[in-house]
Amino acid sequence: MDASIPQDANRIDSVLEKIERSRQARRHKFYLRDEKITLSHGSGGKATHNLIEGVFAPAFSNPLLDAMDDAATFEINGTGQRLAFTTDTYVVSPLFFPGGDIGKLAIHGTVNDLAMAGAEPLYLSSGFILEEGFPITDLRRIVASMAAAAAEAGVAIVTGDTKVVQRGKADGLFINTAGVGIIRANWLLGQAQLQPGDKVLLSGPVGDHGIAIMMAREGLDIETDVQSDTAPLHSLVAALFAVAGSGVHCLKDPTRGGVATALNEMALGSEVSVALEERAIPVRPGVRGACEILGLDPLTIANEGKLLA
Structure with a gap:
């Protein structure tokens, strides 16, 4: 090794080479068209998938990450006890919307990702990026909403961080939450466990959250009482396990990108x-009407309180 080249630089070059090799090997399946990030990379669809496979997956590759489930699951040093760990970042406009707010969403989203791994949610972290000039009264409302949602879900927020950026450098407030939960079931869950012949279960009507957000953000004058469906799902998962047990092979909450993604x-x-039998998928009349007016497919609209099994 050339002593004049910092060791960290060599490590970075090695990872970049690894990413390029992976990109070349996968390019028939995953094609990252853009040289710059576009909004479509955050849509949860094909562009998001290509971004993950073209940049993050090869750089961070390890058996836990490669499963690409909603949460990583692992055993603690041969004890037989399994944990789930997940993280998510929340950027939503408006911050307050029919049925919830960004704080409530940040708690429910991470609780639900743990639940999709079959875990009982226990502890969360919270990180805040605040824009200069953001109203303290709004921050108090959001934090109070987070506290109420955490209490409802039976989890504790045990650590956190706060950063403030210059005016115009953020859309008011961004929140990151990470969570840890304990897995009590003794069978494996995950996308890789799906088998031919499995049935797909959906816990309720689709598209409520995405339509509620869109109508609030755009100020659409459509007569409907649609509200976000944001809700914790861990109790529903526990009830499903009590009935179906090891017959449940995979759980997924159809958030960004909806049921289709x-x-x-x-x-x-x-x-x-x-x-799928499309007629068997429930859609509320208000959501269906809004989708018809806007030219959207309810199966591609985000949900925050539904699960697929």
Whole structure:
């Protein structure tokens, strides 16, 4: 090794070479078209998938990450006790919307990612990026909402961080939450566990959250009482386990990108195809009407309180 080259620089070059090799090997499946990030990379669809596979997955590759489930699951040093760990970042406009707010969403989203791993949520972290000039009264409301949502879910926020950026450098407030939960079930869950012949279960009507956000953000004058469905799902998961047990092979909450993206991810992770009966998928009249007016497919609209099994 050339002593004049810092060791860290060599490590970085090695990772960049690894990313390029992976990109070349995968380019028939995952094509990262853009040289710059676009909004579509955050949509949860194909562009997001290509970004993950083209940049993050090869750089950070390890068996836990490669499973590409909602949470990493692992055993603690041969004790037999398994934990789940997950993180998510929340950027939503408006910050307050029918049925919830960004704080409530940040708690429910991470609790639900743990629940999708079959875990009982225990502890969360919270990180805040605040824009200069953000109203303290709004911050208090959001923090109070987070505290109430955490109490409802039976989790504790045990650590956190706060950063403030210059005016105009953030859209008011961004929140990151990470969570840890304990897995009590003794069977494996995950996309790779899906098998031919499995049935797909959906816990309720789709598209409520995404339509509620869109109508609030754009000020759409459509007569509807649609509200976000944001809710913790761990109790529903526990009830499902009590009935179906090891017959449950995979759990997924169809958030960003909706049911369509969630099922595509499940199919990719297991190399099985999924066939749906569209008429069997419940959609509230208000959501269906808004989607027809806006030219949207309810199956691609985000949910925050539904699960697929």
